[in-house]
Amino acid sequence: MQLSSQSGSAQTGVERFLAACRRQQTDTTPIWFMRQAGHCLAEYRTLRESYDILTIARTPELCSQVSLMPVAQYGVDAAVMYTDIILPLPGMGLQTELDPARGPIVRNPVRTMQDVNALRVLPAEETTPFVMEAIRIVKEALSGKQAVIGIAGGPLTLALYIIEGVPTREYSTAKSLMYQSPAVWHALLNKITDVLVSYVQAEARAGADTIQLFDSNVGILGPGAYAQFVQPYTRRVLEAIRQAGAQSIHFGTGNASLLPEMARAGGDVIGVDWRVDIDQAWQQIGVEHGIMGNLDPTLLLAPWDTINAGCIDILKRIQRRPGHIFNLGHAVHPGTNPDDLRRLVDTVHNYRGHAAESSH
Numbered sequence: 001m002q003l004s005s006q007s008g009s010a011q012t013g014v015e016r017f018l019a020a021c022r023r024q025q026t027d028t029t030p031i032w033f034m035r036q037a038g039h040c041l042a043e044y045r046t047l048r049e050s051y052d053i054l055t056i057a058r059t060p061e062l063c064s065q066v067s068l069m070p071v072a073q074y075g076v077d078a079a080v081m082y083t084d085i086i087l088p089l090p091g092m093g094l095q096t097e098l099d100p101a102r103g104p105i106v107r108n109p110v111r112t113m114q115d116v117n118a119l120r121v122l123p124a125e126e127t128t129p130f131v132m133e134a135i136r137i138v139k140e141a142l143s144g145k146q147a148v149i150g151i152a153g154g155p156l157t158l159a160l161y162i163i164e165g166v167p168t169r170e171y172s173t174a175k176s177l178m179y180q181s182p183a184v185w186h187a188l189l190n191k192i193t194d195v196l197v198s199y200v201q202a203e204a205r206a207g208a209d210t211i212q213l214f215d216s217n218v219g220i221l222g223p224g225a226y227a228q229f230v231q232p233y234t235r236r237v238l239e240a241i242r243q244a245g246a247q248s249i250h251f252g253t254g255n256a257s258l259l260p261e262m263a264r265a266g267g268d269v270i271g272v273d274w275r276v277d278i279d280q281a282w283q284q285i286g287v288e289h290g291i292m293g294n295l296d297p298t299l300l301l302a303p304w305d306t307i308n309a310g311c312i313d314i315l316k317r318i319q320r321r322p323g324h325i326f327n328l329g330h331a332v333h334p335g336t337n338p339d340d341l342r343r344l345v346d347t348v349h350n351y352r353g354h355a356a357e358s359s360h
């Protein structure tokens, strides 16, 4: 498909988004924001006065409503499901809570082989039917105009919360278990992976066009440990997404040195944070993958001219090469002005390239 770079809005959001996932040319660069559903939308904040995060995520009518808000408000090309990565954990027998400021809490953390053996692996449709129902509602409401992004936690990121019980900085209990009791580690990762495979396949069946695997905490490992203790599991989840016919985005943070290994694990698109220059990151990842990123979310707290300069710098580095999805390097900061997100979407959609200029 050859599209003129002048052709304005020739594609729908979902066409543009999926073409980028397949590294095909698009009329303009697709864009969405991690945590666009929630945080800085006034409408969402009002809803949060009546319901907590997990109640919204577990109630299909509320979850779909929140997931759709940013599509109307910002003009993004995809709706991301308002669902936390911990939703599959209670079905495994883990007593889970969400501290809005700190993150996931697991009351019965896993430390021994006996603990691992007690964990259940059940079909996702049985344990989390509300997630699939919310996806079906969002898919229908968008009627093919924007893409639906389902989410799942990466095997490592989930294992860290399951072992530690509370979010920590270094995850030293979990890492010690990994190095000292590899059999327990691998048994746990295997079970988490079984649960994730069922979960992502159910999301795809429910209508998710793309599934983003958030291995947000992957940066705590170096490439050798990653390849040994994490990569085989991540590969299995990403392969399950491919088999289910959906596209995948493989995301991590603080992981510049891991990019080649993460790309080897799979993912149609690799999501990168702001700690790398996006053109150099793409070289590391390789041309057989697309790339998503990577504006520093904190830059969004600066005046518009500064935000705009950061946005244009990324677009210039990419030079409209097929396979780029514009996003922040991580979640939208709650203090972000929604007007700036709207302007960012327009800037990215209206960008027509700097073909005449020499790049960096």
Ligand SMILES: Cc1c2[nH]c(c1CCC(=O)O)Cc1[nH]c(c(CCC(=O)O)c1C)Cc1[nH]c(c(CCC(=O)O)c1C)Cc1[nH]c(c(C)c1CCC(=O)O)C2
Pocket (backbone or CB within 6 Å): 033, 034, 035, 036, 037, 038, 039, 040, 053, 080, 081, 082, 083, 084, 085, 086, 098, 099, 100, 101, 102, 103, 104, 151, 157, 167, 214, 216, 331
């Ligand atoms: C660490 C943490 C978690 N969950 C939470 C934390 C504490 C700090 C924080 O806000 O990040 C708490 C949480 N989870 C969610 C919220 C609501 C967000 C909001 O108000 O906008 C809040 C406050 C929903 C969610 N939680 C998540 C989503 C989906 C992802 C998205 O919309 O981009 C939503 C709506 C995903 C999630 N959930 C978690 C991780 C690591 C991820 C992956 C994304 C990331 O690295 O930030 C665990």
